[in-house]
Amino acid sequence: MQNSDKKLDVQALGQITAVTLDHYNQRATAFWEGTRSHDVSQNIQSLLKYIEAAAPFSIMDLGCGPGRDLKTLIELGHQPVGLDGSAEFAQMARDYAQCEVWQQDFLKLDIPAQRFDGVFANASLFHVPSQELPRVLKELHATLKPGGVLFTSNPRGENQEGWHGDRYGTYHELPAWRQFMTDAGFIELEHYYRPPGLPREQQPWLASVWRKS
Secondary structure: OEOOOOOOOHHHHHHHHHHHHHHHHHOHHHHHHHHOOOOOHHHHHHHHOOOOOOOOOEEEEEOOOOOHHHHHHHHOOOEEEEEEOOHHHHHHHHHHHOOOEEEOOHHHOOOOOOOEEEEEEEOOHHHOOOOOHHHHHHHHHHHEEEEEEEEEEEEOOOOEEEEEOOEEEEEOOHHHHHHHHHHOOEEEEEEEEEOOOOOHHHOOEEEEEEEEO
């Protein structure tokens, strides 16, 4: 994995999507067993506390996986819609959370304008190649209602990207991530590192919350 200025063509982007999604489709059950008990309540509350609309909130869970956080949002009284590129995850999420789930490639989003009060992108946007990230962020900006809120949490790094096994990822530090977000029209509300209560070198996750300007 390394920093690279080489532009990815359509074929390379298609391979990134196909191989990464195949990784998750082939390991869907193991992934669910390994992540279903993860506590991301800090992240969910960081999104919800900044939404200024009247509850219940309309929320898109981008990269919803098998539906853990969809079910939590429903139990909190909100109205989530899941979105995941993995066909296996999308069906698991429908079965588990009993709500609407869209199967869509992150690089080919087809999402309605001004539909959601919030977007919850927990451990998902890091799969978007950096050259495509500005476009994807603008699509998320457009699907939010005026003043809507976007939560993101991604594994951080030194702005490198590439293959990690059979998954493609981008690993940004805060200044670079902040530039992507502000260029897409978002205003920063908060950022923090996870897991909480540990030295920074033991906090591999960068979480941030943004408002649509």
